[in-house]
Amino acid sequence: MPLLEVRDLQVRFSTRGKTVYAVNGISFDLDPGDTLGIVGESGCGKSVSSLAMLGILPKPAGRVHGGQVVFDGEDLLTLPDERLRHIRGNDIAMVFQDPMTSLNPVLTVSRQLTEALRTHLDLGKKEAAAEAASLLDRVGIPDARQRLRDYPHQFSGGMRQRVGITMAIACRPKVLIADEPTTALDVTIQAQILELLRTLVREEGMALILVTHDLGVVAGICERTHVMYAGRFVETAPTGELFANPRHPYTVGLLKSVPRLDAARKQRLDPIGGAPRDQTSEPTACAFAPRCAYASTESWEQLPVLRELDGATGPAAHRVACWNPVPEQDLVAAGIRQAPTGRQTGDQPDEERQA
Amino acid sequence: MSIAEAEAAQLSVEQPSGLWSDAWRRVRRNPAAWVGAGLLLFFVICAVFAPLLAPYGPQETVGSLAAVPPGPTAEYPFGLDEQGRDVLSRVIYGARLSLLVGLVSVAIGLSLGLVLGAVSGYFGGRVDGVIMRFMDLMLSIPGFLLAIGLVTLLGRGLFQIMFAIGITTVPIFARLLRGSILAQREADYVLAARSVGTPGFRLLTVHILPNSIAPVIVQATLAMATAIIDVAGLSFLGLGPNDPSLPEWGKFLAENAARLQNSAHLVFFPGFAVVFSVLAFNLLGDALREAIDPKLRA
Amino acid sequence: MTDTQPVDTATRQDTDLVRVEDLKVYFPSNDGLIFGRKGNDIRAVDGVSFTIRRGETLGLVGESGCGKTTVGRTLLRLYDPTAGRILFDGNDIASLSGRNLRRLRRRMQMVFQDPYSSLNPRQNVANIVSEPLRVHGLAKGSEADRRVHELLDIVGLPAAAANRYPHEFSGGQRQRIGLARSLAVNPDLIVADEPVSALDVSIQAQVINLLEDLQNDLGLTYLFIAHDLAVVRHISDRIAVMYLGTIVEVAPADELYARPLHPYTKALLSAVPIPDPAVEASRERIILTGDLPSPANPPSGCRFHTRCPYRQPTRCDDEEPALRELASGHTAACHWAEDIDSGTIQPRQDAVAAPLGGHSGDAAARPVA
Structure with missing residues (x-):
């Protein structure tokens, strides 16, 4: 049984008589030690999903409309607040883009850390203080013992995020959800934080859900990646497969629209035309169709669901929610894929017809 | 360009909406604003059409002198006072002075406060220091006490009273506008205007002020409520307008406080008028604040 | 641009549009609210020299706090230089004031990072875009309207956008409005300070392509300030890397990445x-x-x-x-x-x-x- 099982999660926001369909049915499994990336642009519902899983949606506008989030045999969405709070502290923890949101500005770091340790792990005062210092040391904060006495604002951006991560991992959670943990940071600091996350996952055996807009970030850290668009997963695959063989037009569009440091300079970028769907109605067709060169009548009329592309199932499965996955030769033309050797060009992969 | 076409189609569907018209729409959707506006309209009508609405003149003696004046009857719904004058008529006429004081004193306070706040916030530095320390000095004296002092100093003419009440609101407006300007002064759009070469005065009037003025408008509405209470308070203390023929709610209260035991109607009705007129401005002010405050915007 | 500029003929021939020499910009820092003990000045820019050639894009990269934004803003005299010289087409910007400064400002414009805060929320698009025209007395009335429509068209916005307000647009559209404003006076130089970093990736590419098209069509010179090295490399001819107020390396874009x-x-x-x-x-x-x-x-x-x-x-x-x-x-x-x-x-x-x-x-x- 997976550690965390999300089934058909749906989240809606209603304000001033308008309903925004933020998350429209996402499902995934998370096993211990997994690193899972959720990638998408702003407004696609990626952050809302993680807030919903933890029951910390902004109230009263946001509410879970349906689905299940099963952790350890319990559906988090139906748990009483008390129990959910306990799980949030002990088993599932979150790192935010702005660490200040999880830190109390008027208390010292020591006070906040030891309090969490004492309530959740039932440590004594001395033990908790020692543990707090060793945790700060663990996340790479120099002079850990000294810095415990500081307030959050006395840390620089990168160090503050380290403190945020410390708060999150203090009780050795089984699942760590990191929501754009490096977006506010400079690249060299981002590299430090990603390195830290990698180490933590490897050494502590935590499962990580990394929510980000940056394809580069997931490429370096996640085993499996879900691409999200307008509240749904449009493509999911092992990260290597996803980047080498993307098949959803949106994924391909994203990859084509960012300039890459390691490739020759392109004359022009290929942007995705148009703007994201305004999510004020329930999707009944492919949400990407208005921006998609491959859209067909089906795309405009029927909602595509995630389907396996080739025979692979289980952890190696590559699923796409698209009526007309991008043909292989277009990937070659876009420079995403090398021309297949020993195969005739124009050889249509047969999943084309399946879909 | 297909993107442009799609956007053009989308844009032509909806009406353009500025921030002010958006705010106005939100005000209209707020029931509290309607109650406030209704009450205010009622008082304004009373004030403007007092001679038509009031059954008698404010100084007209319709009954006889009485130690214990008669309470409300069908003929005199608010009863009579000790000099035999109709209380209803006097309360209706009283609206004139209260609203006038509210408007004029706030106008005085607002205009001085805006100038000082704008100068202080825009120029900063030493000018700002001097103006703001002076405002602090004024704020350190309780507003009502300051008004009492000024009235004692300047005399009890109607204008002097309005001026005194107005002065007490100056530091509030000045500080509010200054803070608001400081927040806007370094905003990117102001920098953008500067980089284009926009001269200082235009920078202030076209870019900074329209974006800083909202909280001041809210405060002005609320200040009218305070002004009405203040003038009533001054009258109650015997520092009201020295023209005895001017009917004023606070003065009624002061004159009749001792009769509260026997003739409650003499205090009750003017008191009610004060409460409801203040409520009207407060409701309106709160509704405006909700409509304008960007933090409450979706 | 037919104005007679006070230019000495020697520099007129020069291929450099901008020449910055040993620029220093310090900001005073006071500790204590009332009795301001003078602290060390913040040395935002501390001895920076570079040139921008006519028609090229110079990328300026570095992490937050390295002084790249200050360099850009000082170039437009939004900040006063503490020391050093900035020559724009041969004129020392630091020594100009009043009308001469205004006239020079017509030739350099700025595009900002945050498309949400760089447009006055109380002005409609027509007023925003025509602000430079009005300020410099270049066009009024129907002539200004025509120019606004022309500019909106150039940046790929429909004419219907003119009487709308900024909050009615998406981030990418607002950035186009900002661009239209900066193009209104036919500038030579555009200082673009992180013009795409607040946008989603799919929108970033649209704006970058637009910037490149405009450069080709209008012969613009860009100072492109950004922290995203991949974007900077894509758009720049040469790149300068800043660290803590100084430039540590300048090279042609591909060379910088290769070596x-x-x-x-x-x-x-x-x-x-x-x-x-x-x-x-x-x-x-x-x-x-x-x-x-x-x-x-x-x-x-x-x-x-x-x-x-x-x-x-x-x-x-x-x-x-x-x-x-x-x-x-x-x-x-x-x-x-x-x-x-x-x-x-x-x-x-x-x-x-x-x-x-x-x-x-x-x-x-x-x-x-």
Whole structure:
């Protein structure tokens, strides 16, 4: 049984008589030690999903409309607040883009850390203080013992995020959800934080859900990646497969629209035309169709669901929610894929017809 | 360009909406604003059409002198006072002075406060220091006490009273506008205007002020409520307008406080008028604040 | 642009539109609210020299707090320089004031990072875009309207946008409005300060392409300030790298990426995540330790020595390195650049993170450039 099982999660926001369909049915499994990336642009519902899983949606506008989030045999969405709070502290923890949101500005770091340790792990005062210092040391904060006495604002951006991560991992959670943990940071600091996350996952055996807009970030850290668009997963695959063989037009569009440091300079970028769907109605067709060169009548009329592309199932499965996955030769033309050797060009992969 | 076409189609569907018209729409959707506006309209009508609405003149003696004046009857719904004058008529006429004081004193306070706040916030530095320390000095004296002092100093003419009440609101407006300007002064759009070469005065009037003025408008509405209470308070203390023929709610209260035991109607009705007129401005002010405050915007 | 400019003929021939010489911009810092004890000045920009050629795009990269934004704003005289000279087409910007400054400002415009805060929320698009025209008395009434429509068309916005307000547009559209405003007076130079970093990736590409088209069509010169190295490399002809108020390296765009000579540039490049797991798995990354030092109290000698993985026992701590030309058109400010480049000096082992290797075996088959 997976550690965390999300089934058909749906989240809606209603304000001033308008309903925004933020998350429209996402499902995934998370096993211990997994690193899972959720990638998408702003407004696609990626952050809302993680807030919903933890029951910390902004109230009263946001509410879970349906689905299940099963952790350890319990559906988090139906748990009483008390129990959910306990799980949030002990088993599932979150790192935010702005660490200040999880830190109390008027208390010292020591006070906040030891309090969490004492309530959740039932440590004594001395033990908790020692543990707090060793945790700060663990996340790479120099002079850990000294810095415990500081307030959050006395840390620089990168160090503050380290403190945020410390708060999150203090009780050795089984699942760590990191929501754009490096977006506010400079690249060299981002590299430090990603390195830290990698180490933590490897050494502590935590499962990580990394929510980000940056394809580069997931490429370096996640085993499996879900691409999200307008509240749904449009493509999911092992990260290597996803980047080498993307098949959803949106994924391909994203990859084509960012300039890459390691490739020759392109004359022009290929942007995705148009703007994201305004999510004020329930999707009944492919949400990407208005921006998609491959859209067909089906795309405009029927909602595509995630389907396996080739025979692979289980952890190696590559699923796409698209009526007309991008043909292989277009990937070659876009420079995403090398021309297949020993195969005739124009050889249509047969999943084309399946879909 | 297909993107442009799609956007053009989308844009032509909806009406353009500025921030002010958006705010106005939100005000209209707020029931509290309607109650406030209704009450205010009622008082304004009373004030403007007092001679038509009031059954008698404010100084007209319709009954006889009485130690214990008669309470409300069908003929005199608010009863009579000790000099035999109709209380209803006097309360209706009283609206004139209260609203006038509210408007004029706030106008005085607002205009001085805006100038000082704008100068202080825009120029900063030493000018700002001097103006703001002076405002602090004024704020350190309780507003009502300051008004009492000024009235004692300047005399009890109607204008002097309005001026005194107005002065007490100056530091509030000045500080509010200054803070608001400081927040806007370094905003990117102001920098953008500067980089284009926009001269200082235009920078202030076209870019900074329209974006800083909202909280001041809210405060002005609320200040009218305070002004009405203040003038009533001054009258109650015997520092009201020295023209005895001017009917004023606070003065009624002061004159009749001792009769509260026997003739409650003499205090009750003017008191009610004060409460409801203040409520009207407060409701309106709160509704405006909700409509304008960007933090409450979706 | 038919105005007669006070230009001496010698510089007229010059290919450089902008020449910055030893620019310093310090901001006073006071501690204490009332009795301001004077603290150390913040040395936002501390001795920066560079040139921008006519028609080129110069990229200016660096992390937050390195002074790149201050350089851009000082170029437009939004800040006053503390020392040094900025020559725009031969005129020293620092010495201009009043009408002459205004006239020069017509020739340089700015595009801002945040499309939400850089447009006055109480003005409609027509007023925003025509503001420069009005300020410089270039067009009024129907003529201004025509120009506004023309400008909206250039940046790919429908004419119907003119009577709308900024909050009715998406981020990408607002950035187009900002661009239209900056183009209104036919400027020569546009300082674009992180013009795409607040936008979603799919929208970023639209705006970058637009910037490139405008440059080709209108012959613009760009100073493109950004922290995203991939974007900067895509759009720039040459790139200058800033660290803590100084320029540490200048090179043609491709050369900088192919052969970075300054240790900071190396670290910066290696820190950029590449959207390709195969590349991510195989490359060595230099992880810098610690944070940016305070610009109020910069380190002695080479400012990067406190974090530099190649730091040597001599010279680095006490001798400030000058920008030296190490290859044609490629300058770097490092005492040991040649030795580092040749491999004689290796980085400290603890600063190099091993390749990730592992997880994406299925992608490893893909050859990596």
